Amino acid sequence: AGTRRTKLIEGIDNRVPVASEAFDSAENLTELYDSDTYGLNAMRETLPSHCYKKIREVISTGQPLDPAIADMVANGMKEWAIKRGATHYTHWFQPLNGLVAEKHDAFVSIFPGDDRLLLEFSGMQLIKGEPDASSFPNGGIRSTWEARGYTVWDATSPAFIRKDQNGSTLCIPTAFCSWTGEALDQKTPLLRSMERVSEESLAVLSSIFKENYKRISPTLGIEQEFFLIDRSFYLSRPDLITCGRTLIGAKPPKGQEMEDHYFGTMNSRIVACIQDVEWQMWKLGMPLKTRHNEVAPGQYEVAPIFERANVASDHNMLLMDVLKSTATRHGLICLLHEKPFDYVNGSGKHNNYSLSTDTGVNLLEPGSTPAQNARFILFLTAIIRAVDIHADLLRASVANPGNEHRLGANEAPPAIISIYLGQELDRVVNDIVHSTETEANGDCNGEKMSLGVGAFPPLPKDSTDRNRTSPFAFTGNKFEFRAVGSSQVVAFPCIILNTIVAESLQYIRKEIEREKTNNVAANTAFNNVIKRVLSLHQRVIFNGDGYGQEWRDIAAKRGLANMRTTPEALATLNSEKNIKLFESFNILSPIELQSRQHILYEIYVKSITIEAKSMYDMVSTLVLPAAFKHQKNVADSLNAIMPFVQGQKNLPQPTAQIAVLTDLVTAINSLSDLNVKLLAAVKATKSAANEKDHAFMLSTSVIPAMREVRRVSDHLETIIDDTIWPLPKYSEILFLR
Ligand code: ADP
Ligand code: MG
Structure with a gap:
């Protein structure tokens, strides 16, 4: 007789790809789109x-x-x-x-x-x-x-x-x-922020470059990562059902080290499901373009062609909904959580961001003429300044309980916000910062234009040296904000981006205009300001390896913040600087900002509390009972052979069983003790004076307590009889479908 787990696995063996209702023939796609x-x-x-x-x-x-x-x-x-x-x-x-x-x-x-x-x-x-x-x-x-x-x-x-x-x-x-x-x-401030960034871009373009457009729109291309697992595994894991992630689970012998999943051939059930999603989304007008296996086993990505930010954001919300409902129809479950499984990569959602004119000009496209280059350099400079000054906001915009497991671990971008420019562009920035030259060498609307470099280099059209470790990378003609979590509503990070870019554009325009009133030629004013701003904010540029201690040390020396936890990051939201920023740009009133911060703390508090309680329940009702059963089996077996062993001097002692029993008893005692402490830690946080304190208490006492419980529980998983272990294991959930 098989156990519940072996029956589960037999069931999966019989599953076949499910036909999609939305699916149609390629010939009809343009019609049906x-x-x-x-x-x-x-x-x-x-x-x-x-x-x-x-x-x-x-x-x-x-x-x-x-x-x-x-x-x-x-x-x-x-x-x-x-x-x-x-x-x-x-x-x-x-x-x-x-x-x-x-x-x-x-x-x-x-x-x-x-x-x-x-x-x-x-x-x-x-x-x-x-x-x-x-x-x-x-x-x-x-x-x-x-x-x-x-x-x-x-x-x-x-x-x-x-x-x-x-x-x-x-x-x-x-x-x-x-x-x-x-x-x-989320939408109201998103629309407001889109207006502001449009206004400030238009002002820069007309004041500095004498270019006039009707409207500038932020564009977003959102790469969505997710896991697809068999639904029956999900149904047997209370942690997945309640928290969307596994709270315990031993490291499987094989994870992603063979590097055999990324871009691999897709499993037929998975293709059927993703095709179903694609057809639904195409009919809904979302231009999904790319699909592929991601790095972790069971992990996938889909990405659309970029769209105007609010439309892209709505489409991403819809996509997450459709992914979940469609997966279920295919006997699968779509996990959008940032970290469903330890030991393999978590999921992110790269936000590719740029600004586009109503005529379709990408303002982050390095130009082919000096004037276009100057425009590009100005927008680039504005973004560099924005990211440096408001790194706290960018960090806060991706702070949620799930993402905390990614940022700062060695797989996702670090929690330190920095910009990757690539070698060529970095050299351009360096040349500007270190130039002493004042000679004009370019032309901008009839005026001589110098960017402070002797021979202004042709700007890189496409940067090929991609750096996957940077949270904010320039990738040829757009920025890629990689720290966003897979389950997140992208509106919030996008609001932050629009707002800080709008503020920076306004600052740079006013600085240039101010210099010009001092009787400085337009090109010199431009050069002076760009050089000054880049010099001040160059510290946020980092092209090296973002993982590991070395970067953390360098970043600390440069004065860049490294906020590892969600509460720390959220606490920055209502600083004086940020309240003023949101208010003066009419994005969020102080009350609206405060309410958002409150809600984000609340979500953190609720999620961590639910996780801790689920863990306590699973350990009490599943892990410990399994351990007791195994303990009894080992003890019974020892009992059965003891009479022989004791009577016969020449028989070897059952030291292996005694060792297992010792290990078991020790682990059971320890787990039971740690579990009680976990619950006590959760209860203690109830005395918190407010949501913020509550969040900090959970972060400093409950999360470490959960880590301790997990360590011992995972050890037990590796020594308990496989036929007794009640939960699907990582090796099964991640690899069987
Ligand atoms: P990679 O995985 O190498 O980062 P992808 O091709 O998977 O690249 O994703 C790139 C994303 O960036 C796509 O969604 C694409 O539409 C988007 N993108 C390209 N140009 C822009 C732009 N100007 N503004 C916003 N997003 C853009
Ligand atoms: Mg990408």
Whole structure:
């Protein structure tokens, strides 16, 4: 008779790839792409042309929507959605709990004085919703008696259809605010920050370069990493069910050291699942492009072509949802947690970031003319300055309980925020910083332009020397923020990026303008400022190996912070500098900022507390009972042979069994003791005066206590009879599918 575990494994042996409902033939892809969204194509087909032109204008410029137009758009959208089987619509928003929220309303309405059912959807219903907000995190912003919140349509992100087995729902991307106007979501400040970075970029471009555009948009290309494991393993692991990660689990004999998974041939069940996801996302208008095996066994990545930041962010939220639901349909589970398994790599979400003009010019593309180069150098300088001054914010923007296991461990970028430029660009920066030259050598709008280098080098078009250890790397024509966690809502890091870049652009523009008023020629003013700013902030550039002690020592000498834990990183959010920054750029009011910080502490406190309690339960109800059983078996076996051994002088003593028993008894005592201490440590944190103290107490007392429990539990896993061990092991979860 097999154990529960062996039966599980036999079950997996019989699984076959599941057919995808969304799957279609390649020939139909261009036709089907975007077919589940009410984007420009659908609008063109369903709206009167004057209305279509207006809404297109709203989308491309971000202007407010005229209510008369809203009614027409709502009607067009409803007709379109009903044709696709939708009975309901929902305002789809992103409250601060890291998830998406939806409340469905049917299109039905009853004609007054008549029993006739009508299908209706008005402009008002499209533009504004009023969900009860009392159960969403608000970080102390609202009292319960003013619990109402409202959602407002973000016309720049298209509405879409979510299909379910028994029907479809029209989802309308919205922002979510309190009745008193404070942002209760991720999207509102994201949209605000996009406006600010656009305004500041436009100001720089017109003031310094005499270039005029309508709008500048931050662009985001988000590489999503995740694990796919068989669902039956998941169902047998209370830690995966409750925490999304394994809390215990011994190091398997084989992990990722053979380097045989990365870019390897994909397993057929996995391909079926990912293809299913791709087709759904393509129909939803997300341009997924890349899929491959990642470094850890069981780990995968998908990446789209970049899009405007708010659309990319919405699409990533949708992708995470679709990944989870689709995996389940394929008998798999998608783990988005940053560190589901020790001993193998965790998952991140690289945020590729740049700024683009409305005409499609990438402002981080090194130019081919001196003027374009000057523009590139200015934006580059602004970002270098932003990252140096606001490294604390970037670190805070990726601080969550899961990511703490990645940052600073030797697999993900270190917790020290630095910039990788690559050798060539680094040389350019060095040349500027060390130049003494004032001779003009370039041309910018008729004016002589010098960047302080004798012969301005052609800038590298594509940097090939990629450095995987840097948290913030220049990769040819964009920056890649690699510290973002796989489960994170990217809006927050993107808000931070937009805000700090906007601030830096404004600073540099004003400095140049100030120099110019002192009768300094434009090119000299430009050179002086760029040189000064780069000299001040060059310390944040690091092109070496980000892993290991050496960089930590160098970084400390340079005065760069190394915040290893989440509470430390979150504590920086409400510094005077940061409150002022968010307020002066109208991104977050002091109250909004504080509420966010509060919620992030709260999430940390809840997650770590739940993890600690789950660990305690698993050890008490699974690990220790298994250890007792094994202990009894060894003791019984010893008992059985003792009479022979004692009677016969020439028989060897059963020293091996005695050693195992000694090891077992010692480990059991120790584990039981440590487990009790863990629970006591959790209870002790309840005395914390506030969320912040609570978070710090968990970080300094409970997390180390969990580490201790795990060490002994994992040791027991390696000595207990395999047929008694109750939990699927790493070697099974990571390799069988
Ligand atoms: P790698 O894994 O080598 O970093 P990928 O090709 O997997 O590279 O991912 C690169 C990502 O960067 C893609 O999502 C791509 O669309 C995105 N990207 C490229 N150019 C830009 C840009 N200008 N702005 C934002 N993202 C960009
Ligand atoms: Mg990458």
